[in-house]
Amino acid sequence: MRRCLALTLFFTVATACAVGLANDSPNIVFIFTDDHACQSIGAYGSKINRTPNIDRIAREGAVFVNSFCANSICGPSRACVLTGKHSHKNGFYSNGRNKFDGGQFTFPQVLQKAGYQTALVGKWHLNSDPTGFDHWEILPGQGSYYNPVFIGKEGRRKIDGYCTTITTDLALDWLKQRDSKKPFLLMCQHKAPHRTWAPELKHLNNYADRDIPEPSTLFDNWDHRSKTLAGNAMSIDRHFYYHYDLKVHLPVPFATNRETRLKDGEYGRMTMEQKRVWDAAFLPRNKAFLDDPPTGKDLVRWKYQRYVKNYLRCIDSVDENVGRVLDYLDENNLVENTIVIYSSDQGFYLGEHGWYDKRWMFEESLKMPFVIRWPGRIQPGGRCEKLIQNIDYAPTFLDAAGQEIPDAVQGRSLLPLFNDPKSNDWREAVYYHYYEHGGEHQVPRHEGVRNARYKLINFYSNDGYNLFDLQIDPNELSDVAANPKYSAVMKSMIAELNRLRASYDVPELTAVSAN
Ligand code: CA
DSSP, X not given: OHHHHHHHHHHHHHHXXXXXXXXXXXXXXXXXXXXXXXXXXXXXXXXXXXXXXHXXXXXXXXXXSSEEOSSOSHHHHHHHHHHSSOHHHHSOOSTTTOOOOTTSOXXXXXXXXXXXXXXXXXXXXXXXXXXXOSEEEEOXXXXXXXXXXXXXXTEEEXXXXXXXXXXXXXXXXXXXXXXXXXXXXXXXXXXXXXXXXXXXXXXXXXXXXSOOOOOTTTTOOOXXXXXXXXXXXXXXXXXXXXXXXXXXXXXXXXXXXXXXXXXXXXXHHSOHHHHHHHHHHHHHHHHHXXXXXXXXXXXXXXXXXXXXXXXXXXXXXXXXXXXXXXXXXXXXXXXXXXXXXXXXXXXXXXXXXXBOXXXXXXXHHHBOOEEEEOTXXXXXXXXXXXXEEGGGHHHHHHHHTTOOOOTTXXXXXXXXXXXXXXXXXXXXXXXXXXXXXXXXXXXXXXEEEEESSEEEEEETXXXXXXXXXXXXXXXXXXXXXXXXXXXXXXXXXXXXXXXXXXXXXXXXXXXXXXX
C-alpha cells in the first residue's frame, strides 16, 4: 500500500514537472565501459574474478540479469543508449561507416534544457562532437590506455598516466566544480576493457600465480549451427596477433604472417619508465613461452590464459575506479538522491565458443551488465529477470527526471520495474539486429528475437534461421530450427520476430554477402 501511494505521488510529481525540474530531481551517474562481459562481474556470478565495487552497486540496489543490447558493437550501442531507439531509427548502424547525428533527439539534450548540469568524459566513439553536454572531454576514436589524448571544447591534450584512472579523475574534477544546487548527469565512459587489453602497471602481476578456469566451450567446433559460424575471424586459436593482443614483444619464430602483422600500439606509447615495469612483468613470461612453446590445444589454452588475464587486469582498474566514484558520493552526501548505474556497451566472449570479441547474437555478447542503485526507489539486493535493453536507458533517465518521453522513443522506462521487478506489464521479447558485414571478424549481418526461453536468429544474407532452446541448451550449441519437436515454437518465434519488426518499423531486409 505504501509503495502504491509512493508510486502515485511520484507520477503526480513527475507529470507536474514535465517542463521543469522538481526540487528533488535525482542526480544520474552513468558509468559505462567498453566490452565488459557479465561473466567477469561478481554480481553476475563470475567464476573467474572479483568486482567488489560494481557488486556494491548491485548489493545496495539491483541487478538486471536479462539485460541486452540491440546491436552488439561499440558505436551503435552508444547511439541506442543516447536516443532510446534501434539502429535503423538513430542512423548509426556500424562502427567506421556512420557519423552520429547529434541534432536528433538525445536524452542529455532534454536534461540539459530542463536544468540539469551535464557532462561526458571518456569514450564517445560516434564520429561527431557530443551534444547536450555542458562539458565533454572525449577520447579520439577508440582512445589509448597509456598516456591518452583527450579532445574537449578547448582542443586536444595528452594526459600522462592510465586511461581508466584519468577518465575517473576528469569525472571527479567536474563533479567538484559543479553547482551543488542543481541536479547533474555525469556519463563516465571508459575505454577499458576494450582490445588491446593493456593493463595498468600496478595490476600486471594479478592472476600470475594461477590459471583462470576455461569456459566449457573453448574448443567449440561450430557444428550443428549456421555454417557462417565457422567462417568467423575471432577465434582464440587463429586470430590473435602475438604482439598486439598477446603482448609477446619478441620475435615469435613459429608465428604466421597474419599473427605478426601488427605491433602493439600501447607499448609504443609508453614512457621508458612505464616500459621498464611492463617488461619486468612480461619478458620473463614471454621467454618461458618461447623457450618451450606449447602446441595444439595447449597453445590455445596458453593464448586463452594470456588474453583473459590481461582482460581481467583491465577490469581490476575499472572496478577500483568505480569505487573512487562511490567514495566521492559517500563523502559528499550524494548517495541518497543519486542514481548510479554500471553498464557496458555490450558483452564479450571470454573464450566461449572459442572466441574473443562480440557481434553475434549469442548470449555472451548479447548481454549487457546493468546494475543500478537508487536509494528509496530500488530495494537493496534487488534482482530483476525481465528483458531490458539499451534502448530503455534514455526513457528511464527522462522519466526519473520528470521529463516527457517522446513518442518516437522505442525503449521503455524501467521505473515500473524498480517498483515491481516482477511486473506483468512488460515486454516478452527483445529485437536484435547486427548490421556490419565482413570486416576484420567476418560476422555476417543477422537479426533475431529472444524471449525468456527461446532465441531465433535470422542469418538473412546467407543462411536462414537458427533456433535455440536456452533452457536445455544454455550454451547455444545446437540449432533446433529443423527439429519437428520445435515446429510450433518456430512458428511462434517467426511470428514474434515479424511482430517486433512491424512494431519497431524495421525496413525491409537487404541481403549483403560478407566480403
Ligand atoms: Ca564495445
